Amino acid sequence: xxxxxxxxxxxxxxxxxxxxxxxxxxxxxxxxxxxxxxxxxxxxxxxxxxxxxxxxxxxxxxxxxxxxxxxxxxxxxxxxxxxxxxxxxxxxxxxxxxxxxxxxxxxxxxxxxxxxxxxxxxxxxxxxxxxxxxxxxxxxxxxxxxxxxxxxxxxxxxxxxxxxxxxxxxxxxxxxxxxxxxxxxxxxxxxxxxxxxxxxxxxxxxxxxxxxxxxxxxxxxxxxxxxxxxxxxxxxxxxxxxxxxxxxxxxxxxxxxxxxxxxxxxxxxxxxxxxxxxxxxxxx
Amino acid sequence: xxxxxxxxxxxxxxxxxxxxxxxxxxxxxxxxxxxxxxxxxxxxxxxxxxxxxxxxxxxxxxxxxxxxxxxxxxxxxxxxxxxxxxxxxxxxxxxxxxxxxxxxxxxxxxxxxxxxxxxxxxxxxxxxxxxxxxxxxxxxxxxxxxxxxxxxxxxxxxxxxxxxxxxxxxxxxxxxxxxxxxxxxxxxxxxxxxxxxxxxxxxxxxxxxxxxxxxxxxxxxxxxxx
Ligand SMILES: Nc1ncnc2c1ncn2[C@@H]1O[C@H](COP(=O)(O)OP(=O)(O)OP(=O)(O)O)[C@@H](O)[C@H]1O
Ligand SMILES: [Mg+2]
Numbered sequence: 001x002x003x004x005x006x007x008x009x010x011x012x013x014x015x016x017x018x019x020x021x022x023x024x025x026x027x028x029x030x031x032x033x034x035x036x037x038x039x040x041x042x043x044x045x046x047x048x049x050x051x052x053x054x055x056x057x058x059x060x061x062x063x064x065x066x067x068x069x070x071x072x073x074x075x076x077x078x079x080x081x082x083x084x085x086x087x088x089x090x091x092x093x094x095x096x097x098x099x100x101x102x103x104x105x106x107x108x109x110x111x112x113x114x115x116x117x118x119x120x121x122x123x124x125x126x127x128x129x130x131x132x133x134x135x136x137x138x139x140x141x142x143x144x145x146x147x148x149x150x151x152x153x154x155x156x157x158x159x160x161x162x163x164x165x166x167x168x169x170x171x172x173x174x175x176x177x178x179x180x181x182x183x184x185x186x187x188x189x190x191x192x193x194x195x196x197x198x199x200x201x202x203x204x205x206x207x208x209x210x211x212x213x214x215x216x217x218x219x220x221x222x223x224x225x226x227x228x229x230x231x232x233x234x235x236x237x238x239x240x241x242x243x244x245x246x247x248x249x250x251x252x253x254x255x256x257x258x259x260x261x262x263x264x265x266x267x268x269x270x271x272x273x274x275x276x277x278x279x280x281x282x283x284x
Numbered sequence: 285x286x287x288x289x290x291x292x293x294x295x296x297x298x299x300x301x302x303x304x305x306x307x308x309x310x311x312x313x314x315x316x317x318x319x320x321x322x323x324x325x326x327x328x329x330x331x332x333x334x335x336x337x338x339x340x341x342x343x344x345x346x347x348x349x350x351x352x353x354x355x356x357x358x359x360x361x362x363x364x365x366x367x368x369x370x371x372x373x374x375x376x377x378x379x380x381x382x383x384x385x386x387x388x389x390x391x392x393x394x395x396x397x398x399x400x401x402x403x404x405x406x407x408x409x410x411x412x413x414x415x416x417x418x419x420x421x422x423x424x425x426x427x428x429x430x431x432x433x434x435x436x437x438x439x440x441x442x443x444x445x446x447x448x449x450x451x452x453x454x455x456x457x458x459x460x461x462x463x464x465x466x467x468x469x470x471x472x473x474x475x476x477x478x479x480x481x482x483x484x485x486x487x488x489x490x491x492x493x494x495x496x497x498x499x500x501x502x503x504x505x506x507x508x509x510x
Contacts, residue, residue, distance in 0.1 A: 013299040017342065213287050235353040236289070267352040
């Protein structure tokens with residue numbers, strides 16, 4: 001029954017608790033500065049006037065009811081919406097001070113620096129090795145490819161499970177392993193930010209917990225933004241949580257950012273009644 | 285394996301043990317202040333309570349966040365609830381130490397004889413032992429240790445009764461009576477500290493056996509106490 005308490009002897013619990021705390025606003029380093037972001041598909045406005053900052057080496061979760069524009073929002077952060085016909089983006093997304101939508105910005109370069117992992121693991125029908133090697137090869141990162149692939153798989157907490165079968169098809173992996181493979185694929189090209197859209201929604205609790213542990217590891221090196229349907233997942237992993245909701249007008253439903261704060265605050269004492277109703281399950 | 289959650293739980297438990305160590309220091313300080321009529325030491329004990337309270341609040345807040353964010357279940361849930369209760373027991377103990385320290389400053393200049401000092405020393409060191417056992421048996425998940433607290437508490441209760449009997453023999457001199465009144469409260473505070481140590485043992489048993497039961501029940505005294 002006795003568990004080892006893994007507290008080093010030279011620091012007390014107070015110091016450790018302090019280290020664990022999400023940094024105060026003054027200590028945060030802005031990666032994305034989003035201002036008045038509005039996205040429409042044809043005549044429907046998916047999200048309206050979103051203002052939000054994303055901070056370095058923190059996990060930011062985006063939660064909210066289905067259709068409130070979570071995926072729409074996160075796709076704006078690496079110009080994935082460019083690929084959606086009829087999508088129109090207004091407002092500003094600054095990435096490290098640079099306007100992502102300014103003339104002359106290359107969306108491919110944007111996506112290299114800001115990687116994305118999708119809800120359904122989508123490995124190519126190729127070997128495990130080739131899946132991870134694909135990005136680096138395309139980008140001409142040929143030096144020490146084997147080492148790069150091992151590092152990516154190790155960082156994605158998959159190496160031990162696949163190191164003996166790198167030439168086997170990626171489709172032979174379990175759902176949770178495929179999802180971690182996609183994370184490995186995303187980090188193999190050393191992005192600065194990882195966007196994850198419902199990365200665990202197709203996974204069982206054990207695979208989900210592995211992905212969540214992995215996110216905690218990854219945030220040491222990357223900035224993470226995660227969309228999740230699962231409120232408890234946001235509560236468990238995120239430093240900051242953004243709650244989006246649907247504002248219902250005459251015949252129109254538009255996604256708006258209702259509240260954005262530390263996850264501690266959102267889940268113990270949210271400021272907005274709509275957030276309270278959502279996190280307590282009284283709505284949605 | 286939900287590492288973050290396990291780390292946070294371990295951190296809360298470490299903070300609780302730290303709070304326990306502070307309570308032990310407060311108790312020793314209060315007893316010494318009383319025995320040696322050391323007002324400065326008494327003031328230190330009173331001020332020291334802020335340190336205990338700081339841990340208390342930190343644990344309360346930590347548990348609130350853990351419950352809100354991590355949805356602990358099964359053994360984890362019992363551990364969280366046990367920490368929540370033990371935290372309160374420790375904080376109460378520290379309050380009793382403050383009571384003793386305050387009373388030690390109000391003692392009139394009378395000499396009731398060495399038997400009182402001996403009585404409080406006995407109760408104080410028995411309480412210290414109980415706190416140590418309560419904390420260790422919780423930390424080591426040791427049911428036997430936790431259950432042994434009941435018998436130790438019986439010794440504190442007996443010592444309390446002896447002290448009260450001596451107080452009744454102090455006679456009618458107003459200063460002696462004032463001294464006696466104050467010392468009844470001191471003795472009672474020590475006796476309550478022992479009770480809280482038993483309550484911590486009950487939390488350990490709850491954690492291990494998944495079922496809460498009182499070791500003893502004041503409203504249904506065991507034959508021994510009757
Ligand atoms: N490619 C698209 N073309 C047209 N409309 C779209 C497109 N993608 C999203 N929408 C619309 O934009 C709104 C927001 O959708 P979005 O997928 O961003 O929501 P979501 O919060 O991610 O929902 P879910 O939780 O169900 O994934 C919805 O009304 C949706 O129908
Ligand atoms: Mg979506």
